[in-house]
Amino acid sequence: MTPTIKILLVDDHPLVRDGLRARLEAVPQFRVVAEAGGAAEALEQAALHDIDLVLMDINMRGGNGIEATARFKQAFPTIAVLILSMHDKLEYVSQAIQAGARGYVLKDAPGKDIVVAIETVMSGGIYYSAALARQLAKPLSQESQLTSREHEVLRHIANGESNKQIARALDLSVRTVETHRLNIKRKLGIEGQAELIRFAVQHAQFARDGG
Numbered sequence: 001m002t003p004t005i006k007i008l009l010v011d012d013h014p015l016v017r018d019g020l021r022a023r024l025e026a027v028p029q030f031r032v033v034a035e036a037g038g039a040a041e042a043l044e045q046a047a048l049h050d051i052d053l054v055l056m057d058i059n060m061r062g063g064n065g066i067e068a069t070a071r072f073k074q075a076f077p078t079i080a081v082l083i084l085s086m087h088d089k090l091e092y093v094s095q096a097i098q099a100g101a102r103g104y105v106l107k108d109a110p111g112k113d114i115v116v117a118i119e120t121v122m123s124g125g126i127y128y129s130a131a132l133a134r135q136l137a138k139p140l141s142q143e144s145q146l147t148s149r150e151h152e153v154l155r156h157i158a159n160g161e162s163n164k165q166i167a168r169a170l171d172l173s174v175r176t177v178e179t180h181r182l183n184i185k186r187k188l189g190i191e192g193q194a195e196l197i198r199f200a201v202q203h204a205q206f207a208r209d210g211g
Contacts, residue, residue: 073100
């Protein structure tokens with residue numbers, strides 16, 4: 001029997017929440033157990049209910065969804081956060097990843113995308129709408145220069161992990177992880193942190209899709 005995935009909807013538009021609830025509860029293993037119209041209310045609901053995943057909008061009254069995601073990951077580290085937004089700018093995607101989101105789905109994506117996204121995230125993966133994947137795509141020829149260890153570091157960067165978290169996961173020193181980051185940026189001709197995260201996300205997307 002497939003375990004039930006318990007979901008918290010966070011959006012400041014009741015009609016949007018109603019539509020999402022109807023769509024999600026058409027899937028037998030999904031159950032919307034709570035709703036919230038903003039970040040503070042969402043945190044309160046998470047404390048009251050047994051939540052597996054939060055479906056989070058970005059633009060809301062009383063704080064944006066990216067800030068709320070960071071607060072969620074600090075207060076409830078085991079709860080997965082999936083961003084559902086109308087914004088398709090890559091800077092939002094990068095900020096969401098850094099905040100701890102496990103995926104980013106566009107509101108104008110096909111209805112089946114949100115189902116696939118939730119299933120992917122709850123199985124331990126990351127998910128990005130196809131339109132975002134196309135934006136993130138860039139030539140991968142430089143990627144062949146990376147070592148297997150640098151590919152591992154990239155994968156963890158795509159998950160939004162800090163140097164300390166990556167070091168713990170790979171049994172390395174923080175200084176060694178920092179060196180790997182520098183080498184990756186040097187080999188790929190990348191200068192800023194945001195560009196490195198963008199490449200890491202794109203790398204993870206292509207790895208998941210099989211190239």
